[in-house]
Amino acid sequence: xxxxxxxxxxxxxxxxxxxxxxxxxxxxxxxxxxxxxxxxxxxxxxxxxxxxxxxxxxxxxxxxxxxxxxxxxxxxxxxxxxxxxxxxxxxxxxxxxxxxxxxxxxxxxxxxxxxxxxxxxxxxxxxxxxxxxxxxxxxxxxxxxxxxxxxxxxxxxxxxxxxxxxxxxxxxxxxxxxxxxxxxxxxxxxxxxxxxxxxxxxxxxxxxxxxxxxxxxxxxxxxxxxxxxxxxxxxxxxxxxxxxxxxxxxxxxxxxxxxxxxxxxxxxxxxxxxxxxxx
Numbered sequence: 110x111x112x113x114x115x116x117x118x119x120x121x122x123x124x125x126x127x128x129x130x131x132x133x134x135x136x137x138x139x140x141x142x143x144x145x146x147x148x149x150x151x152x153x154x155x156x157x158x159x160x161x162x163x164x165x166x167x168x169x170x171x172x173x174x175x176x177x178x179x180x181x182x183x184x185x186x187x188x189x190x191x192x193x194x195x196x197x198x199x200x201x202x203x204x205x206x207x208x209x210x211x212x213x214x215x216x217x218x219x220x221x222x223x224x225x226x227x228x229x230x231x232x233x234x235x236x237x238x239x240x241x242x243x244x245x246x247x248x249x250x251x252x253x254x255x256x257x258x259x260x261x262x263x264x265x266x267x268x269x270x271x272x273x274x275x276x277x278x279x280x281x282x283x284x285x286x287x288x289x290x291x292x293x294x295x296x297x298x299x300x301x302x303x304x305x306x307x308x309x310x311x312x313x314x315x316x317x318x319x320x321x322x323x324x325x326x327x328x329x330x331x332x333x334x335x336x337x338x339x340x341x342x343x344x345x346x347x348x349x350x351x352x353x354x355x356x357x358x359x360x361x362x363x364x365x366x367x368x369x370x371x372x373x374x375x376x377x378x379x380x381x382x383x384x385x386x387x388x
Contacts, residue, residue, distance in 0.1 A: 148365045
């Protein structure tokens with residue numbers, strides 16, 4: 110099977126599973142992304158593990174999963190006015206971060222600072238953005254055909270931007286976008302992807318009365334700008350490590366980090382806008 114068809118089949122399968130879970134039940138959606146978070150954190154630690162640097166892989170993976178679960182459970186099961194409960198994820202993340210210092214004291218490794226840094230970054234880079242996705246599916250959020258409209262739009266616009274940029278750039282791309290980090294990324298592909306995402310957003314504005322056209326186009330801007338930075342960040346990691354893919358768990362796509370790189374950087378900015386606008 111060619112790489113194109115492997116990429117297509119894997120991509121469509123993931124899209125179907127994600128959309129079904131998003132429509133069916135927020136617990137199923139959270140469970141799927143919990144698996145993604147666990148695999149992604151472990152993959153991140155494997156990438157940066159070497160003779161010199163040895164992150165706390167088990168601790169980081171467990172704590173990233175706990176942070177993800179705490180954010181989800183507080184958002185979906187705790188409805189208290191107490192600021193202690195409302196701020197539980199913040200307190201938990203503080204404890205998770207500082208416990209890694211204590212653990213490193215007993216490990217007797219050569220580079221404790223680097224070990225702590227990679228451990229913390231794995232949690233913040235992978236688990237936190239994926240956890241924020243669950244917070245954009247609330248009881249009061251705008252709905253479309255049973256889906257949380259803004260979250261659905263975020264995924265679809267991200268996919269269409271990525272797909273449009275990939276297909277058009279592969280065929281017609283000539284001018285390199287950021288050759289030092291990502292030699293295959295072109296201005297032509299990025300612009301084509303942005304146009305496809307913009308047209309899709311216009312369609313959403315027509316179909317979803319609960320979200321304004323301005324909100325949809327701000328979402329496009331966030332996806333295009335910060336999704337691109339997410340792609341470049343992952344490319345920067347891989348280039349520094351001199352590898353092509355972060356893993357091989359997804360045929361045609363590589364690893365978890367390869368597939369969700371745009372989400373890791375864009376999700377926090379999309380979530381912030383979602384909260385500020387109370388969509």
